[in-house]
Amino acid sequence: MESLTAFPPELLAHILSFLSGKELATAAKVCKAFHEASKVDFVWQRCMNREFGVSCAASSLSPREIYTKLLHKYGFLLGTWQIEIKPYGGLVHVKFQNNKLLGLQYGAPHDPHVDWPMMVKELFQVMLDDEGNTIINCLQGPQGPHKGQIPLLNASTARFMSKCCCPDLHRHPQGREQEFLKWCQEEMGVSEEDIMFQHMQELLFMKFMIINQYQFCYVYKRLTMPPHLPEQLIAPGLFKGTYGSHGLEIVLLTYDRHYIHCKKITGDPNVPASELSVLVDTKKPLMLDEEQQVDPTELARVTEQADKEEEEMNGNSASNNQSQEGEACGSGHDVSQQHLPQSQPFAIPEGFRERGINYPKTCKMRFCGTGLIAGHGYTSPSRTPGHFVVFDDDNFGFLWLELRSLSVYSRVTEKMD
Numbered sequence: 001m002e003s004l005t006a007f008p009p010e011l012l013a014h015i016l017s018f019l020s021g022k023e024l025a026t027a028a029k030v031c032k033a034f035h036e037a038s039k040v041d042f043v044w045q046r047c048m049n050r051e052f053g054v055s056c057a058a059s060s061l062s063p064r065e066i067y068t069k070l071l072h073k074y075g076f077l078l079g080t081w082q083i084e085i086k087p088y089g090g091l092v093h094v095k096f097q098n099n100k101l102l103g104l105q106y107g108a109p110h111d112p113h114v115d116w117p118m119m120v121k122e123l124f125q126v127m128l129d130d131e132g133n134t135i136i137n138c139l140q141g142p143q144g145p146h147k148g149q150i151p152l153l154n155a156s157t158a159r160f161m162s163k164c165c166c167p168d169l170h171r172h173p174q175g176r177e178q179e180f181l182k183w184c185q186e187e188m189g190v191s192e193e194d195i196m197f198q199h200m201q202e203l204l205f206m207k208f209m210i211i212n213q214y215q216f217c218y219v220y221k222r223l224t225m226p227p228h229l230p231e232q233l234i235a236p237g238l239f240k241g242t243y244g245s246h247g248l249e250i251v252l253l254t255y256d257r258h259y260i261h262c263k264k265i266t267g268d269p270n271v272p273a274s275e276l277s278v279l280v281d282t283k284k285p286l287m288l289d290e291e292q293q294v295d296p297t298e299l300a301r302v303t304e305q306a307d308k309e310e311e312e313m314n315g316n317s318a319s320n321n322q323s324q325e326g327e328a329c330g331s332g333h334d335v336s337q338q339h340l341p342q343s344q345p346f347a348i349p350e351g352f353r354e355r356g357i358n359y360p361k362t363c364k365m366r367f368c369g370t371g372l373i374a375g376h377g378y379t380s381p382s383r384t385p386g387h388f389v390v391f392d393d394d395n396f397g398f399l400w401l402e403l404r405s406l407s408v409y410s411r412v413t414e415k416m417d
């Protein structure tokens with residue numbers, strides 16, 4: 001050890017900068033030279049950059065204090081989360097900004113503007129005061145930051161909880177009814193006229209009440225963003241999509257071998273958050289001319305035919321060569337653009353609800369899939385046939401063949417990594 005401590009302090013600091021935060025804390029206790037070297041700012045800067053992907057801003061607190069008192073304990077909050085509010089869900093991203101951990105809720109924009117930016121709302125912050133004490137604030141409600149809690153219950157970093165200690169501060173001074181109307185307009189983009197429709201009013205009021213009940217104690221579940229592989233048809237990630245009278249909802253597009261999954265991150269009383277909204281079978285590509293596309297009967301026929309062909313193919317390959325099948329399984333991602341129909345016309349079938357959006361006249365690809373439908377309260381859920389239409393890497397549609405409607409989806413472009 002003597003030979004190491006004989007090194008110049010800056011060299012010793014450089015060596016220590018390769019250690020993890022935990023190892024650094026231990027090393028600092030070994031001897032005076034190590035202790036001194038472990039106090040050098042860049043040692044901790046490097047450590048937080050490596051372990052949490054963040055850098056701290058200049059402040060009265062040292063990077064060592066920010067690491068040991070804030071990031072060491074709460075750094076696991078960084079990343080993307082789903083709020084567990086049944087059935088609505090929610091999307092939250094925690095980032096490190098100005099030496100604070102800031103929890104932001106990302107809401108879908110107003111219906112039907114899937115291409116608008118997400119609506120961002122501050123939920124909580126975790127920071128240090130000048131003395132280095134941890135401060136946790138709830139940032140909800142009209143009255144600014146107030147006391148909150150993030151109980152660290154267990155070692156799991158896959159879930160956490162945030163609490164508000166002053167629920168009264170969430171109330172708007174104008175009263176409950178005004179608060180409801182304001183929420184409808186600002187968050188749902190629904191005018192007072194629209195609220196007059198009985199069905200709309202019930203849906204909105206239920207959502208308002210349930211979200212209000214939860215806002216003093218949220219539970220979050222970690223969302224892992226899948227990596228984008230070059231051969232994928234459309235990059236995985238978060239999308240905003242139209243869900244009829246429920247407004248816009250957020251889905252996460254991922255791959256599972258030759259299937260594309262669109263899982264709900266936000267949901268509604270019919271199909272709740274976390275359910276698999278759209279399932280696409282990329283082994284069932286379709287190439288349709290405009291005439292076929294506008295005729296709903298023809299669409300149903302080609303879908304059935306694609307199902308039949310796929311079944312026959314499966315039957316053949318199973319009896320033909322089992323080892324080949326095994327290889328395909330092992331590859332993990334066998335969705336590739338090879339041998340798939342490319343650009344083709346796109347037309348909306350006659351009689352389909354299309355909600356006044358300007359749709360492209362062509363699409364990159366079209367596949368058979370299924371969409372999840374259910375009665376209110378997620379009763380009798382079933383999968384119904386549909387077509388998954390890729391317009392470009394940031395936009396796709398899903399034609400609900402039996403419901404005779406089209407959902408459109410647009411990528412969430414706000415950075416959340």
Ligand SMILES: [Zn+2]
Nearest residue numbers: 138140164166
């Ligand atoms: Zn609060």
